Amino acid sequence: MSSPCDPQYAPAGDVGTALMIIDSQLKAIYDGRTETDPEQRKLVEQFTASMGPEGAHDVLDGTCTLIFMFMKWLRMAYEDHNKDVIEYVVPNLVATMRMMPKSVRPETIPTMAGLLVAAGTGLSPSLWRQQYGDWTKDEMNPLEATAFLLAEHINRLTDDRDFATRLISKALSSSDQD
Incomplete structure (x- = not known):
């Protein structure tokens, strides 16, 4: 049975940006550089x-697409080792977000955990989130x-600092060729 949150119904957004x-x-x-460069920001x-x-909004959808693609890759990687991606990734990321109170307000963490579980x-993280209303400024x-x-x-x-970026870049370039 198909879900209204199935990725086939989600806009990809501006994944490149x-x-x-x-x-x-x-x-x-x-x-x-541990501090965000104010000029870059x-x-x-x-x-x-x-x-x-x-x-x-396209960049927002693109970010959700990145989350979906990263979680899909992680799910396959963990399944290769008979492990559950939700069990191994979500608690780790939630704990890390809890240590980032300047960037991640505590009340937004459940939504981010939900996005990870959905993905x-x-x-689709964006379609999953959409059912609860519009995005808020505090969630960006x-x-x-x-x-x-x-x-x-x-x-x-x-053990490769560019692997995640290459993973998505390759997927984008192969989708351009299709």
Whole structure:
């Protein structure tokens, strides 16, 4: 039986821009910059503001698509070792988000955990979230943090700082060829 949250019904959004934002954050962390560069953050904010509401919504959908694709890859990787992705990934990411009170407000963590569970069970995170109303401003940083933490988790598992970015880039380029 098909679910209304099935990924086939979800807009992919602007995955390229969402990936660029996550990749730049990963590179900053790997370069030893623990604080977000205010100039870089300002450029990202200017860029997203220049897109208008429709463009920003596309990036939001793109970030949800990243979360879905990262969780799909993680689900397959954990299943190869007879492990459950939800059991191994969700508690780890929730604990990490709880240590990030400046970026992730405590009241947004259940929503981010729900997005991870939805994606981990093969549902579209954006369609799952949509059933509870519009996104709030307070959920934007946690959403970005969730995608970032998943990418970083994949990079640590593979011992390759660029693996998550390459994974999505390859999927995007192969979808362009189809």
